[in-house]
Amino acid sequence: MSLVSTIIPAFNRAAMLREAVASVLAQTYRPIEIVIVDDGSTDDTAGVADELAQAHAEIRVVHQPNAGTGAARETARLLARGEFIQHLDSDDLLEPRKFELQVAGLNARPECGVSYGWTRMRFADGSVAPAPWKRSGEAIDAMFPAMLQSRWWDTPCPLYRASATVPWLPLRMEEDWEFDAHVASRGVRLHFVSDWVCEVRAHDRGRLAGRGLEPAFLRDRATAHARIYEHARNAGITGEQPEMQHFARELFLLARQCGAAGLVEESRRLFALAVDASGAQRDRASFRAYAALARVAGWRAAGKLAALSDKLRPRS
Numbered sequence: 001m002s003l004v005s006t007i008i009p010a011f012n013r014a015a016m017l018r019e020a021v022a023s024v025l026a027q028t029y030r031p032i033e034i035v036i037v038d039d040g041s042t043d044d045t046a047g048v049a050d051e052l053a054q055a056h057a058e059i060r061v062v063h064q065p066n067a068g069t070g071a072a073r074e075t076a077r078l079l080a081r082g083e084f085i086q087h088l089d090s091d092d093l094l095e096p097r098k099f100e101l102q103v104a105g106l107n108a109r110p111e112c113g114v115s116y117g118w119t120r121m122r123f124a125d126g127s128v129a130p131a132p133w134k135r136s137g138e139a140i141d142a143m144f145p146a147m148l149q150s151r152w153w154d155t156p157c158p159l160y161r162a163s164a165t166v167p168w169l170p171l172r173m174e175e176d177w178e179f180d181a182h183v184a185s186r187g188v189r190l191h192f193v194s195d196w197v198c199e200v201r202a203h204d205r206g207r208l209a210g211r212g213l214e215p216a217f218l219r220d221r222a223t224a225h226a227r228i229y230e231h232a233r234n235a236g237i238t239g240e241q242p243e244m245q246h247f248a249r250e251l252f253l254l255a256r257q258c259g260a261a262g263l264v265e266e267s268r269r270l271f272a273l274a275v276d277a278s279g280a281q282r283d284r285a286s287f288r289a290y291a292a293l294a295r296v297a298g299w300r301a302a303g304k305l306a307a308l309s310d311k312l313r314p315r316s
Contacts, residue, residue, distance in 0.1 A: 002107075003031050004099050004159070005082030009072035010090040011039045014048040017090045021052050021059070024088065029099035034059045035076040040066025070175035074168040085160045087176075091201055092156045098197040102159040105191040113164030114143070114183070117193030119157045124202045133200065139192040143184035144235045145243035148228070151177040156198035164188050173217045174224035178231075185231035215261045218254075222266040225254055229273050239279015248277035252287075259294070259303020267299045 006024045010017045017036070024034055036053070038046045038061060046063055053059040062075055073087065084103060088094065102115035118132035131137060135152035146152055155176055166182040169175055211217050229251065237244050255270035271294075275287050294302040 001029075001031060002083035002103065003033060003081060004029065004084045004086060004103065005080035005162075006032065006034045006086040006088055006094075007037070007073055007076040007080060008034060008088050008090055009037045009039055009069050009076070010041065010045050010049060011066065011072075012041045012043045012045055013090040014041075014043055014045045017045060017048055018052070020088055020090050020092060021056075023093040023096075024086075025056060025058070026096050027094065027099045028097050029103060032058055032099065033080070033082060035079050036061045037072040037076050038063045039068070039072040040064065067170060068172035068175075070168045070172065070179075071170040073175070073179075074170065077165065077168060080162070083162055085162050085165055086156070087158075087160075088156050089200075091203060092154070093199040093201070094156060095196050095198055097195070099159070101193045101195060102191070102197065105193055106159070106161060109189075109191045111189050112191040113161045113186075113188035114158045115191040115193060116153055116158040117195055117197035119154050120196055120199040122199055122201045124204065132196075139194075140190060142187070142189055143180060144232065145237050145241055147177075147181055147184050148232055148237065148243040148247040151180060154198070154200045156200065169223070169227070171220040171224055173212060173220045175220070178224040178227045181228040181231040185235045187235070213257060213261065215263060218258050218261050218263055219266060221254060222258055222263065222270055225251055225270060226273060229277060239277055244277055244279065248274050248279075251277055252290075256290075256303045256306040259299040259301075260307045261303070262300050264299045267303060268294075 008020060021034060024032065036049045036059060038049050049061045053061045062079065064075060101117065105115045106112055116136060119134065119136040121129040121133035133154065136157050140146055164183055164186065166179065168179055171178065212221060229247065232244060232247065239245065239248065251270050251274035255267045255274055258270060259267035290302060293305065
């Protein structure tokens with residue numbers, strides 16, 4: 001039987017970390033190992049992680065200064081010994097048969113590098129979405145080009161062959177989307193499990209959601225978006241494909257947001273990528289108008305004016 005390594009970065013989530021680890025230990029599949037990276041927690045998360053490691057031989061713990069989720073996952077990736085890799089956020093849970101189902105599926109389908117299945121979404125009030133979350137209920141053969149429209153699964157959903165994984169960038173936001181786009185650029189095929197494999201939980205305890213427009217996080221998002229575009233190009237996706245046209249609009253929006261935040265170099269770079277990504281379908285008038293505005297008023301003023309225009313635009 002092949003070893004499955006679960007990587008769990010943790011920052012100030014002691015109670016939820018116990019629950020996440022318990023869901024891995026409850027797997028019907030063996031052998032497993034768990035690598036917890038305490039990312040500079042300031043509460044009792046570090047103590048909880050050490051306590052869990054003392055109680056369970058399958059667990060190893062690394063303590064490091066706070067560097068963000070991407071860096072923490074990369075630390076664990078370099079230590080993981082499994083043939084299969086599971087990423088798990090410290091606030092989410094795995095279903096008991098996840099490894100059993102997905103390892104069996106990948107063993108039966110050696111051409112596939114990743115297995116995924118249904119994700120249950122549990123809201124903060126305890127209710128659950130009635131159907132698999134995002135696109136985790138759809139059988140999709142490959143990560144690209146759909147991964148350009150959105151990261152259509154959540155972190156605990158896929159199980160990767162270690163041979164299909166890539167290094168994590170040291171980013172604090174959208175590092176997961178960049179990682180999956182990098183994996184996708186290698187032409188990885190997907191195995192699909194028609195069953196529940198994990199649960200993601202909405203809550204307000206230390207989440208980064210809602211902070212994406214802060215300058216520090218905008219820089220990380222700009223880096224991630226630029227790399228995602230590079231991965232898509234390396235995979236042969238062109239500006240004529242609807243998924244790339246969608247991503248071009250994402251690049252243009254982020255360019256405007258970076259401009260409004262005073263991140264001029266990021267704004268200029270993303271705007272150039274948006275124009276390139278649009279291909280023959282680009283809205284030339286819109287791009288020309290924004291470029292002219294940026295030349296006259298500057299990239300920051302152009303971004304602020306665009307943000308104001310977006311707020312005033314009637315919603316359909």
